[in-house]
Amino acid sequence: MSGGRRIHLAAFLNAGVQGTAGWRHPDASDAFLTAGHYAHIARVLERGLFDLAFVPDALSVPRSLGGTFDPAVRWGSGTPRLDPVPVITIMAAATTRLGVAATVSTGYHEPYNLAREFATIDHLSGGRAGWNVVTSFQDAEAQNFGQRSLPPRTERYARAEEFLEVVTRLWDSWGDDTILADRTSGVFGTPESVESLDHRGEHFAVQGPLSVPRPPQGYPVVIQAGASESGRDFAARWADVIFCSHESLDSAVAFASDIRDRADAHDRDPSQLKILPAATPVVGRDAKDALAKHDAFADLVSVEAGLSRLAYHVNVDLTAYDVDGPLPPLEEVGVEGHYREVVEFAEREGLTIGEIGRWYGARTEGSMIGSASDIVDTMEQWVDAGAADGFMVQATHVPGAFEDVVDQVVPELQRRGLFRTEYEGDTLRENLGLRRPERGEWRHRRAKDRA
Numbered sequence: 001m002s003g004g005r006r007i008h009l010a011a012f013l014n015a016g017v018q019g020t021a022g023w024r025h026p027d028a029s030d031a032f033l034t035a036g037h038y039a040h041i042a043r044v045l046e047r048g049l050f051d052l053a054f055v056p057d058a059l060s061v062p063r064s065l066g067g068t069f070d071p072a073v074r075w076g077s078g079t080p081r082l083d084p085v086p087v088i089t090i091m092a093a094a095t096t097r098l099g100v101a102a103t104v105s106t107g108y109h110e111p112y113n114l115a116r117e118f119a120t121i122d123h124l125s126g127g128r129a130g131w132n133v134v135t136s137f138q139d140a141e142a143q144n145f146g147q148r149s150l151p152p153r154t155e156r157y158a159r160a161e162e163f164l165e166v167v168t169r170l171w172d173s174w175g176d177d178t179i180l181a182d183r184t185s186g187v188f189g190t191p192e193s194v195e196s197l198d199h200r201g202e203h204f205a206v207q208g209p210l211s212v213p214r215p216p217q218g219y220p221v222v223i224q225a226g227a228s229e230s231g232r233d234f235a236a237r238w239a240d241v242i243f244c245s246h247e248s249l250d251s252a253v254a255f256a257s258d259i260r261d262r263a264d265a266h267d268r269d270p271s272q273l274k275i276l277p278a279a280t281p282v283v284g285r286d287a288k289d290a291l292a293k294h295d296a297f298a299d300l301v302s303v304e305a306g307l308s309r310l311a312y313h314v315n316v317d318l319t320a321y322d323v324d325g326p327l328p329p330l331e332e333v334g335v336e337g338h339y340r341e342v343v344e345f346a347e348r349e350g351l352t353i354g355e356i357g358r359w360y361g362a363r364t365e366g367s368m369i370g371s372a373s374d375i376v377d378t379m380e381q382w383v384d385a386g387a388a389d390g391f392m393v394q395a396t397h398v399p400g401a402f403e404d405v406v407d408q409v410v411p412e413l414q415r416r417g418l419f420r421t422e423y424e425g426d427t428l429r430e431n432l433g434l435r436r437p438e439r440g441e442w443r444h445r446r447a448k449d450r451a
Contacts, residue, residue, distance in 0.1 A: 007383055007418045008390025008432060009410075010099075010241075010276055011045050011053045011402060013038075015082035018398045020309045020361040021300040025397035033082070035090050041399050042091035045098055048406030049420050051431050052099030052130055053091055054223065054243070054392065055084035059108055060140035064311035065304075066319045069140075085117060092125040099428030101130030101223055106163040107156060108136065108145045112206055114163075115170035118220045119212040127216035127427030132223040133238070135160050138315050150315075153332075157230040159203045164222075164238050166206050168442035169197050171219050173209030175439065217429045218437040227255070227336045236262030236273070237445055240434050243392050245278040247341040252277055252387035267444070274432055277382065279391040280364035283404040287370040294369050297396050298362035303354050306361025313338045323354040364396065372408040376416065383418075 016032055017023040023030070031037040045053050061069040061079045073079060084102035092100045100121070104114055114131070122129040135156035136142070139149045150156065175193030182188075197208035224239035226232055235242050236259055246252035260270035282297070284290030303323070311318045314333040321328060327346055333339040346356050368375045382388045395401035413419035425431050 005383060005389075005418075006420065006433075007379060007413060008274060008276065009048070009050045009405075009419070010101075010243075010390065010392045011041075011050055012243075012278065012392050012394045013041060013053055013055055013398065015055050015057070015084045015087040016080040018395055020305045021297065022395065022397040024300040025297065025400075027400040028397040029399060033080075038087050038090050039094035041402060042094045042098055042100075044399055044402050044406055046095040048402075048410045049423060050098060050393075050406075051390070052101050052128075052221075052428055053088070054101045054130070054132060055087055055103065056132065057081055057084045057103035057105075057134075058138060058141060059105060059136065060138055060144055062138060062308070062312040063140045064138065064315055064317055065308045067317055085121070088129075089121060089124070092121065092128055096126075097128070097423040097426065097431070099128045099130055099221065099431065100125065101132055101221065103132040103134055105134050105136045105141070106160040107134075107150075108141065111163050111166035111204055112170065112208075112210070115167045115210055116212050119171060119210065119215045122215035122217055122220045123212070127429070129215070129217070130221035130223055130241070130428060132225070132243070133160065133164070133234075134225070138312070153228060153230055157226075157234055160234060162201045162203050165442055165445075166197065166199055166201070166204050168219055168437075168445070169199065170206070170208055170210040171215055172439045172442060173197065174212075174214040176214055176218075179213055214439070217427050218439070218441075221428050221432065221434065227340065231336070232259060233262055235259065236268070237266045239273060240429075241274045241276060241432070243276055243278070245338060245341055246387070247344045249382060249385060249387055251340070251344060252382065253385050256387050272434055274389040274434070275387075276390050276392040277388050278394055279368050279379070280394040280396060281368040281375045281401070281405055281409060282364055282396060283370075283372055283375060283408050285371065287374060290369045290371065290374075294362075294364060294396075298358075301358060301361035303357040303361075306357035306359065307353070310338075310342065310357060310360045314342075318353060318357075321353055323357075324352050326351075327353050327356060372412040375409050376412045376418070379413070380416070380418065 022028055029037055063069050088100035088102045118129050118131050142150045173195050178189045178193045180187050180189055194209050197206050199206045221240045222238055223241045223243055224235040225243040226235050244255055256275050263270045263273050282290050282294045284293055307318050316330050368378050393405055414421055423431055429436055
């Protein structure tokens with residue numbers, strides 16, 4: 001591997017059932033409504049020296065297929081969804097080094113609450129918190145908060161820009177050395193190092209300061225997964241970690257190059273932005289054994305379940321189209337990255353909508369089906385090509401698929417010198433190789449836009 005670079009590993013874990021058919025796997029846990037389920041997975045991931053566990057979220061039961069929630073409930077597509085913040089708190093309490101990150105939407109939360117919540121988790125975990133920023137992608141979410149449909153993407157990202165400015169200013173409202181707790185003098189802290197915001201913007205009015213001292217990491221790690229033009233530019237300015245998904249190495253390289261160029265244009269060091277494409281390893285004794293495991297998993301997926309999952313992601317009712325015909329161009333979609341993947345694969349393979357549904361319900365991102373050695377070969381190829389700094393590992397079923405990666409893939413990575421043999425630091429930023437933001441860094445992030 002060129003340059004002695006190390007591969008980073010994160011785990012993508014639903015707070016609920018895993019994927020469309022993962023709950024049907026004979027080795028899948030059915031304890032996803034219990035605290036012990038998430039604590040166990042966290043300990044597995046920490047044993048494998050993963051950087052972090054990442055819990056996605058959506059604020060609705062999907063209604064994208066046929067306009068009702070019936071398919072989502074029947075097939076387990078996008079539901080149930082537990083609140084990810086208590087889940088990552090449980091995972092942090094069960095571990096000492098594993099980073100924990102949760103998705104919270106800028107569309108349906110307020111900056112003060114979010115800043116306080118994640119600063120608290122960062123303190124209680126010793127600096128291991130991360131926030132995945134989303135602007136929401138389903139009309140069903142909007143309809144739970146008094147709106148008929150989502151605002152246009154440009155409006156959602158404009159709100160998100162202001163949201164990030166307010167949140168980072170709140171995290172900066174206390175100095176790093178504000179608390180003295182001097183028992184002899186009776187002086188608890190230095191009020192002159194605490195600042196109000198007095199923010200009055202288009203979307204938010206926040207006085208501040210935050211009621212929680214500055215987080216141990218300065219800012220909890222910010223994760224983003226935008227693939228649209230607005231999303232890419234937002235990520236290049238604000239994100240520490242970018243979660244993405246690609247159907248080919250070529251598209252992954254092009255995306256990573258674009259993101260790094262945008263980061264450079266925003267006067268950010270591109271090395272301080274870690275790109276983690278999705279990967280769903282299916283580990284076997286050899287390629288034949290792994291393929292048999294994958295095929296057995298794919299057999300659990302129905303066309304309807306796969307289409308329910310796809311409709312949920314693109315926010316388009318696919319029942320309006322002929323299931324035996326090709327997927328027509330879709331103009332406004334929910335998750336643009338997933339849509340581009342689907343188009344790339346469907347055009348290459350000549351798939352109908354029905355065939356897309358069966359593939360999408362069982363797809364294993366990253367083409368990592370094989371022995372541990374085969375999978376590490378692919379990982380190394382992607383990192384050397386500049387497509388990735390590591391991978392967001394998804395599981396066909398839990399906890400077994402994560403245990404396969406920890407017990408088989410991680411040792412092979414270590415044998416090749418591509419992965420840590422112990423954690424480098426105590427905080428998530430330290431283990432990701434990210435510097436701690438200075439107080440007031442939000443000004444630099446926004447200065448260019450205001451110039």
